[in-house]
Amino acid sequence: MNLNFTKMLFINTIMIGVMMAVSSNNWMILWTSMEIGVLSIVPLMTQEKMSSDSPIKYFIIQSISSCMMIMSISSMTSMINFKILLTQAMMIKIGAAPFHTWVLSIIEGIEYYSMFILFTLIKIPGLFTLSMLNEQFKYWSIMSMIIGSIMVMNQSSLKKMISYSSIYNLGIMLSSINETQVWTTYLLIYSMMLMMVLSMFSKMKINYLNQLISNEIEMISKTSIWVSLLSMAGMPPMIGFTIKMLILEKMIIKMEILLLTTILTSSILMMYMYMRISFLSMMMFSTLMKWKIFKKSKIDMKILIMNFMFTPLTLTLKSLN
Template identity: 70%
Template sequence: MNLNLTKILFVNSIMIGVMMAISSNNWISLWTSMEIGVLSVVPLMTQEKISSDSPIKYFIVQSVSSSIMIMGMMTLLSMINFKILMTQAMLIKIGASPFHTWILSMIENVEYYVLFILFTLIKIPGLLTLSILNEQLKFWSILSMAIGSIMVINQSSIKKMLSYSSIYNLGVMMSSMNENQIWVLYMLMYSFMLMLILMMIKKLKINYLNQMIINELETMTKISIWISLLSMAGLPPMMGFTIKMVVLEKMIMKTEFLLTSIMLMSSMVMMFMYMRISFLAMTLYSTSIKWKMFKKSNTDIKIMIINLTSTPIMLTLKSLS
């Protein structure tokens, strides 16, 4: 990301919109903060060298969801249940399943920093609105976890894999939407994991998983990337498992056994896919020079240490408190 004044301006506008949403005390202010975020993301998309229709698709989808939200606000004082309309509008806005197809159709033509903004910052106002509405989101949560974990199996594009992973993690967050502390912690740790993965992918210029097999990358670099992906899927004892463990604990305490089972099975599917690819990349099709296989990189080692030590540290702090 080149730090020019235009990008700094619009990224700051997105941050202002998120802060407005967090501090809003009425629906109009919340809607305004979402529109500030939308109108700031569209110019960031249009600055790419590749001409595409991604900004138009994003703007149309967000306009439709905002229109449904305004309709819900208009029916606030009538006999119609406005929460249904508001919930549907937020599910479209954040790209939860089955309203996720617009993300996949536009994601290939955006830069990685825009991808990070779309998967993290822009979704915070929508998730905040869903927690305020306090509606039952079990069906949407199960659907997002199932589709996100199943559809990621046939993907070779890194961006689409991260998109389906985002849909899956949205399902996990929606399952704990009644507990504000849990989903906020989940979003913070998911954002950190996504940032680590995107930094490595952008640095290595990898767009497809096949490049991991045929490129002459260091073995430690490959291991670090796969550990980050497995952490995103929730494999213990990595960072991604820590937040899923907190969600599972709350689900079991509330006797939500169906959600717990779906979450565990979908996590197993995602871990199977990532581990299968990692075995291919590091064993069968490895063409690297053997005496350079374990050449160390400080960045790779730091990322591996962060992923592998997070869960033991969190468990130790929890036992001490």
């Protein structure tokens, strides 16, 4: 069977599970949609050349969290507070701190294609389940933002950097989990930013920071990569700042001072790390012929334009309301 056809088949199956989760308020249908997603992404991981024991680890973790979810659903009618167990099960499933270590243990064994699905589509049923609980996840959110922004500082692997950045952005989504329109908008735009970053990494075949510094990569390509990463960190005036601005506006209205302070502080740490790496990578061209430094690429220019032009457009549309 054609590999591309198989990938499309598994992605369609995952999308069916996501649509079931979005359109249902039934706990068992939500559980079924999550299992469809797990049973679809595991074969997708096994078909990749880099895959080793990552699919097995992922399947075991998801099975444990699914068992916890079934136990919590079955105890709804009893005196036990099922929301505590269900919350823990969902935090394990989506990889929020402090249950994030399983993400880092499998991430080196999968390709960028599966990373995108793991950090976006697979998390949607879990996030919808948490939003249905109508509870505050303030401390889970703060823990994810702090761990994501601090642990990303000493990473040399691009995959682990993206993983910690995903944990950080997951913490921001958890801070507004009761505002369905806000966190779904954040997830949609974050997915678009992540797709741009991972597509560039996959195209250039780079996995570590030293490859970005020493390889013969044009200035425009390096700029596109780090502008996209800074956008994921929420640096103005890029696309990532727009969605973070919506979160900050909600925090100010609700007077959530602790969450607001954590978001701002962790954002500064993320931006410092990305800026430090960007300066290092753009100043070292020892192996690159000088006339190739400013070679242009249409794809990279489009990514730069998308990152910079989205914020003024959003602010203009917002002012019209």
